[in-house]
Amino acid sequence: MLKAISLFTGAGGLDLGFEAAGFKTCVAVEIDPICCETLRSNRRWPVIEGDVAAISSQRILKTAALKSGEADVLIGGPPCQPFSKSGYWANGDAPRLKDPNAGTLNEYLRVVRDTKPKAILLENVYGLAYDGKSEGLKRILNGIKKINREAKTNYVPSWTVLDAASFGVPQRRERVFIIASRDGREFKFPEPTHADGSLQELPAGIKPFHTTWDALGDLAALPDNPDLQLTGKWAGLLPSIPEGQNYLWHTPRGGGMPLFGWRTRYWSFLLKLAKDKPSWTIQAQPGPATGPFHWSSRKLSARELARLQTFPDDFKFDCDRAQVQRMVGNAVPSLLAEVLAREIRRQLLDSPMRSKKLKLLPPRRRGIPPQHAAEPVRASYMSLKGAHADHPGPSLGPRAKLRTLELAD
Template identity: 65%
Template sequence: MTAISLYTGIGGLDFGFEAAGFETAAAVELDAVACRTVRLNRPEWALLEGDIHNISSEAILAKAGLRAGEPDVLIGGPPCQPFSKSSYWVNGDALRLDDPRADTLTAYLRVLRDTRPKAFLLENVYGLVYKGKDEGLRYLLEGIEQINREAGTRYTVTWKVLNAAQYGVPQIRERAFLIGSREGIPFQFPAPTHCSKSEFSLIDAREPFRTAWDAIGDLPRMPNESSLAVGGKWGDLLPTIPEGQNYLWHTARGGGSQLFGWRTRYWSFLLKLAKDQPSWTIQAQPGSAIGPFHWCNRKLSSTEMCRLQTFPEGLEFDCGRTDVQRMLGNAVPSLLAEVLAREIRRQLLRDKSRLGPLKLIPPVRSPVPKPEPLGPLPAKYRQQIGDHADHPGEGRFSARKKSPGDSAATELPLLSAPTVD
C-alpha cells in the first residue's frame, strides 16, 4: 500500500506505516539534515527536499508515480509551533493561525485536495485541540468540508488525543491525531492496550506500561558516545536525585535538601528516568539541565532515544548530537504510528490481511534492577540550602508526587517561565 508523507522529518510516522505494510511512495521535507538522514537510512523513499509551499501537488504525485485518487494514505505532522503548549505557557498565549507557520496546515489541505488519497492521518501537538483555543482544528475541519464540496469527496474526520504509553510505547507522549476516509467511513480509534501499574489487574485485558528498562535495559550503561556528560551549573546535582524524580526532590516537600522553591522550575528540570516506568517525553531542544536523563546521571545516547521512540533498529546518523536530539524529539513514536496504520488498513481500506504481532513494540525485560544509589550533595550546592519561596499559584496540578502512569502527569506542567542559569 502506498503512502505520501508530508513534513517527513526523520520518518517517525513513516517507520510505523512501513511496519504496517505501507510503502512511502513520496516524502516531502525541508530540513537538510533530516533529508540527509532519510537518504542514509531509507534511500528507496522518493524524497523531495524543499519547502512544501514551493512543491506542487503534481510534482509530489509524479515523484510517487501515482495519479490523483490512487494513493492509499496521506500522512504528516505539520510543524506545531503555532499550537504548542510550551509556547502558550511562556508567552501567555499562542499565535496559532495568526502565526505565518500555520500555513503548513493550508499546505497539507492543498495536497489532500489535489491527491485525493483513500485515507489520511494528520498529527499535531495536543494544543491544537485545546477547548477555546482550537482555531487550528476548526480551520482543518472547515477546509476538509470545502475539499468535499469542490472535489466531490466524502472525507469524514475523527480526531483524538492519544498517549503513546497506552499503546506500548515506553514513553509518555501525548499527540492529537486526525484520521479521515475519502468514502465517509467513520474511523474508530483503537482502545488503549497498556496501563499504569496502579490500574493493572488480572481481569483487565490491558498490559502494564512498557518501561524505560524494557526499551534500553540491554544497552551499555556507559555508551561509547561523546557529549553525554551533563554540564552547566546543575549537572553535578543529578546524582543526588532518585530515579523517577526531578528538582522537586530538593524542595521543602521532597526528601532532599531545600535548594529550590516548589514548582519554580520546569517539570523536566533535572528529571531522571526510572527503570520501572515509561520515559518522560523526549525533548527536541532541551537546555543543559532539562531531562529526561539516564539513571546513570548522563544524557541519553542516540540509540537510547531511538529505542524510546520505538524506531527500527540500526538507524545511522551523519550529524551532531544537537541535530539528532532535535529530529528525534520532534518525531512521532513509530509504534503508535504502526498501531494506527494497521487500523487504517483494516477499517478504512478494508484490508483483511493478518499482520501478526506488532513489529516495533519493545520486549518485556525482567527482572528490573533496583534503583541506583544516591550520591552525596556536592559542597558547592550547600550554600543554596535555605527557605525558598514556592510558586504562588496552585496551577492545574496537585502537589502529590506524579508518576508517568498518572493521567495528569502526561501533560507538561509548565507553571512558570523557565529559569535560565
C-alpha cells in the same frame, strides 16, 4: 504494498510505523537537509527536499508515480511550534494561527485536496486541541469540509488525543491525531492496550506499560562518553536526584533539600528516567538542564533516544547527537504509527493484516536492576538551601505579573 504520501516527514517516525504495517512511502516531502540525508541513507523512498509551500501537488504526485486518487493514505505532522506547550510556558500564550509556521496546516490541506488520498492522517501536539485555544483544530476540520465541497469527496474526520504509552511505546507522549476516509467511513480509534500497573489492578486484556528498561536494558552503559556528560550550572546537581524524580525532589515537599520552591520550574527540569516506568516525553531541543536524563545522570545516547521512540534498530543516524535528538524528538513514535496504520488498513482500506503481532513492540526484559543510589548534594549548591515560596498558581507567577505590567503600560 499500500501506497503512502508523506508530508513534513522529518526523520520518518510516521513512515517507519506505516512501513511496519505494510505501506510503502512513495514520496516524502521534508525541508530539513539533515532529515533528508538521514531518510536517503536508510530507505529508498523518493525524497523531495524543500518547503511544502513551494512544491506543487503535481510534482508530489509525479515523484510518487501516482495519479490523484491513487494514494492509499496521506500522512504528516505539520510543524507544531505555534501550538506547543513549551510556547505557553515561555510566553504565557502562543500566537497559534498568527504564527507564520501555522500556514503548514493550509499546505497539508492543499495537498489533500489535490491528491485525494483514500485516507488521511494528521498528527500534531496536544496544544492544537487545548480548550479555548483550538483554532488550529477548527481550521483543519473546517478545511476538510471545504475540500469535500470543492473536490466532491466525503472525508469524515475523527480526532482524539492519544498517549503513546497506552499502546506499548516506552514513553509518555500525548499527541492529537486526525484520521479520515475519502468515502465517508467513520474511523474509530483503537482502545488502549497498556496502562500503569503500579497504581491499580489492570482489567483483563490490558498489559502494564512498557518501561525504559524494556527499551534500553540491553544497551551498553556508556558511563565515560564525553558527548553524554551534562554541562552548565545544574550539571552537578543531577546526581543527587533519585530515579524517576525531578527538581521537585529538592523542594520542601520532596525528600531532598529545600533548594527550590514547589512548582517554580518546568516539569522536565533535572528530570531523570526510572527503569521501571516509561520515559517522559523526549524533547527536540532541550536546554542543558532539560530531561529526561538517563538514570545514571547523563544525557541519552542517539540509540537510546531512537529506542524510546520505537524506531527500528536498522535505522541509523550519521550526524551528531544534538541533531539526532532534534529529529527524534520531533518524530511520532513509530510503534504508535504502526498501530494506527493497521487500523486504517482494517477499517478504511479493507486490507487487514494477517498477523496480529506488532513488529515494533519492544520486548519485555526481566530482572530490572535496583535503582541507582542518589549522591549527596554537592557543597556548591548548599547556598540555595533555605525557605522558598511555592509557585502562586496559574496566571500568578512572575511572567504573568510582567505581562500584566506590560499591558498596563
